[in-house]
Amino acid sequence: MRYRLNLPVLAWGSAQASTSLTLASAAWMVSGLSASPLVNSLLPGLVTLPALLPLIRRPLAGVMLQLVAVLLLLGLGVSTSSAVGSPAAGTSSPVLLAMASVLAVALGTRMTDLPLQRTLLARHQLPMGQLRRAGELGSLLGHGLTALLFPIGRALLQFSQALLLLLPVLPLARQAGGVARGDQAPDAGTASAPLTFSWRCCLQGMLFGGLFGLLPLWVRQVEAGTCLDFGLVLTAYGLGRSLGGTWGLGWWPAARSLVGTRREGAFRFLAMALVLIATRWLPGWGSLLIFLPLGGLAQASDLAQVRGLSQLGDEPLRWQILARSGAIGGLLGSLAMGLMAQLLGLSVALPVQIGLFLAAALLLSPRRQ
Structure with missing residues (x-):
């Protein structure tokens, strides 16, 4: 019985692994098809866009949309394998198709996630903490597979595995359809509560949108890295976020007493800036492992921002x-950093990003923690 009760959680985690594997693999493929920072910055913007749209929750339709999109990416990866890494004018159509597929994956995920969570919480009586942990582990698995599968079978193996990882969630999506049919209004469940905008969360989203919007292109062109390096960076960051959700700043016990609770937010962004500076000086695996504390700091910052909204209850x-709010910021930050790198060059992106994190230490220190 215990094994059967865990099957829905495994299906949920498998779907998260499929999504992270698909999006990371698509980002790497686009960075090989186009050397334009602005074009590459559009991809994470498309991923965040569905969070701003009033979509009706249809879990089965959402999963089917994701399956079709992954199939398109699979075919695209096979047909453009010779063009990846050698950007040319003739690759504009594959780039547009890849972006449309990524948008479809993001839309499908948005249509699916909430009904699946409600079904797992209500019908299967699973705690929210278990779902969050399964989602984190699934994302870690997806990023790890991004790194490991590319050297073996390139995009063909990456997207075929993403397709297989998405299949187990189909029965759960059919089951969740009954929950969604009782909730036909777009984003119902939040319609009774006013949607509040948080400028602090938005500015934080701008920082991370700018940082990760150009990460695949940066790894490929500036660091002369491979998809293995890119996937391992994402895995290290995701692992840091998982640990950060439990420990916060616990991996530096003196931090709280050193800066005080009211300056914790400023300290976190200052520490992130120092971590980014360290990536330019640490060799090889050192610059990779430094993304562990960056992920922990990012997760701790998310938790602090949520605590700062406690008046909503x-x-x-x-x-x-x-x-x-973070999606709005992420969209703006990614596009702004892409435009700046397009005009001034990719090499200036990291120094500017470090400066923005330093500025955030002053602007984003929460009023209450």
Whole structure:
């Protein structure tokens, strides 16, 4: 019985692994098809866009949309394998198709996630903490597979595995369809509560949108890295976020007493800036492992932003405000950094990003922690 009860959680985690594997692999493929920073910055913007749209939750349709999109990416990866790494004018159509497929994956995920979570919480009586942990582990698995599968079978193996990882969630999506049919209004469940915008969450989203919007292109062109390096960077960052959700700043016990609770937010962004500076000086694996504390600091910052919205009372609503406000910021930050790198060159992106994190230490220190 215990094994059967865990099957829905495994299906949920498998779907998260498929999504992270698909998006990371698509980002790497686009960075090989186009050397334009602005074009590459559009991809993470498309991923965040569905969070801003009033979509009707249809879990089965959402999963089917993701399956079609992954199939398109699979075919695209096979047909453009010789062009990846040698950007040319003739690759504009594959780039557009890849972006449309990524948008479809993001839309499908947005249509699916909430009904699946409600089904797992209500019908299967699973705690939210277990779902969050399964989602984190699934994302870690997806990023790890991004790194490991590319040297073996390139995009063909990456997207075929993403397709297989998505299949186990189909029965759960059919089951969740009954929950969604009782909730036909777009984003119902939040319609009764006013949607609040948080400028602090938005500015934080701008920082991370700018940082990760150009990461695949940076790894490929500036660091002369491979998809293995890119996937391992994402895995290290995701592992840091998982640990950060439990420990916060616990991996530096003196931090709280050193800076005080009111300056914790400023300290976190200052520490992130120092971590980014360290990536330019640490060799090889050192610059990779430094993304572990960066992920922990990012997760601790998310938790602090949610605590800062405590006047709203409802924790799921606070997380949704963080997600939506952060999505707006991520979209703006990614596009702004892409435009700047397009005009001034990719090499200036990291120094500017470090400066922005330093500025955030002053602007984003939460009023209350």
